[in-house]
Amino acid sequence: MDLEAVRTFAAIAEAGQFQKAAADLSVTQQAVSKRIAALERDLGVRLFTRTPRGAELTIDGQAFLPHARDLLRAAERAVASVRAGSRPLRVDVIASRGAASGLMRGFHHAHPEIELDVLMLLHIETAVASIRSGAIDASFRAVAAPGRPLPEDIESVRVLDEPLQLLTGPAHALAGARSVTLAQLAGHRIWMPGIVPGSEWAAYYDDLVAEFGLTIEATGPNFGSDALLDTVADTPALATFMSEHTRLVWPASHGLRRIPVTDPTPVYPHSLLWHRDNPHPALATLRAHLAATAPGHDAAGTWAPGWVIRR
Incomplete structure (x- = not known):
C-alpha cells in the first residue's frame, strides 16, 4: 500500500477538502485526486463523497481512517528506530571483566544520557563483519593480527596499553617478589587455558614467547577465571598472566x-x-571521551608485538 496515498487520505479527512489538503501537503490538487483514486482502486471501495462544502468520508472511509492513522504512526516509528542517535550505541567489549568493559563503564558514567548496548563477541572476524553490516557500532580489539589487515572501510585508533601482571599462589617461587623481569620468568610455567587458537591474543602471546623465551601452556579445558584462580592458588609450579x-x-x-x-x-x-561511514553521533562522543581519558600507549619501557597498529 502506498503510504503517500494513505497520508493524503488522512490529510483530506482532517481538512475536509481536497484543495486544502493539497496545500497542506505542498502538492497539486490533481496529485491529491490521483493518489486517492489509486488508493480507492487498491481497496476496492470509495473513500470520499464530494459535497458543496468539500469532501466527506463514506462509511468505508470512516472504517479505514483509524487504520490509516495507525499505519502512518507505525511508519514514523520505523523511521525513528534507525535515525542516527535514536537507537542505543552498540559496542563489543569481548569480555565483561576486561579493560574494554571498564572503559565503557567510564564512558557511561561520564555520559549517562547515551543509551548503550554492550555485547561480547569472541572472534575479531565476527566483530569486523558485525561492524561492516551495521549490527554493532564499534569493537575493542588488539589490531591487527599478522596477515589479517583490517578492511579499508574499518577505522581504528589505539586507546589503551594494558600492562600484564604475573599472578601466583602463595607457595610459588616468585610469590614474595615486589616485581619480576621477563628474563626471570624464563623456565617458569605460565598456564593460560583461555588462549583461543587464531585469536588476536593468541598471536600476542606467540610473539611474547618467541621474543623472551617464556613457557606458556594453554593445555586443558577452560573452566573460566574462578577455576583458573583455584588451580594457581593450589599449584606452586603454576603462574598465569593477568x-x-x-x-x-x-x-x-x-x-x-x-x-x-x-x-x-x-x-x-x-x-x-x-x-x-557510521553516522551514530554517540560514536564520535565515545571516541572523544577515550581520547581525553585513556592513558595512552607506547610508553618507555613497555613491549607490544611489532604487528600492532601504532596509531
Whole structure:
C-alpha cells in the first residue's frame, strides 16, 4: 500500500477538502485526486463523497481512517528506530571483566544520557563483519593480527596499553617478589587455558614467547577465571598472566599475588574499531571521551608485538 496515498487520505479527512489538503501537503490538487483514486482502486471501495462544502468520508472511509492513522504512526516509528542517535550505541567489549568493559563503564558514567548496548563477541572476524553490516557500532580489539589487515572501510585508533601482571599462589617461587623481569620468568610455567587458537591474543602471546623465551601452556579445558584462580592458588609450579585492569575477586584463603612485570613491561594493546561511514553521533562522543581519558600507549619501557597498529 502506498503510504503517500494513505497520508493524503488522512490529510483530506482532517481538512475536509481536497484543495486544502493539497496545500497542506505542498502538492497539486490533481496529485491529491490521483493518489486517492489509486488508493480507492487498491481497496476496492470509495473513500470520499464530494459535497458543496468539500469532501466527506463514506462509511468505508470512516472504517479505514483509524487504520490509516495507525499505519502512518507505525511508519514514523520505523523511521525513528534507525535515525542516527535514536537507537542505543552498540559496542563489543569481548569480555565483561576486561579493560574494554571498564572503559565503557567510564564512558557511561561520564555520559549517562547515551543509551548503550554492550555485547561480547569472541572472534575479531565476527566483530569486523558485525561492524561492516551495521549490527554493532564499534569493537575493542588488539589490531591487527599478522596477515589479517583490517578492511579499508574499518577505522581504528589505539586507546589503551594494558600492562600484564604475573599472578601466583602463595607457595610459588616468585610469590614474595615486589616485581619480576621477563628474563626471570624464563623456565617458569605460565598456564593460560583461555588462549583461543587464531585469536588476536593468541598471536600476542606467540610473539611474547618467541621474543623472551617464556613457557606458556594453554593445555586443558577452560573452566573460566574462578577455576583458573583455584588451580594457581593450589599449584606452586603454576603462574598465569593477568591484565592489570582485569577485575577479579577471590577468597582470602587463596593468598594470590599480583606481581608487576618489568624490563620491559608487556602491554596488551586495545584499539577501538568502527566503520568510517557510521553516522551514530554517540560514536564520535565515545571516541572523544577515550581520547581525553585513556592513558595512552607506547610508553618507555613497555613491549607490544611489532604487528600492532601504532596509531
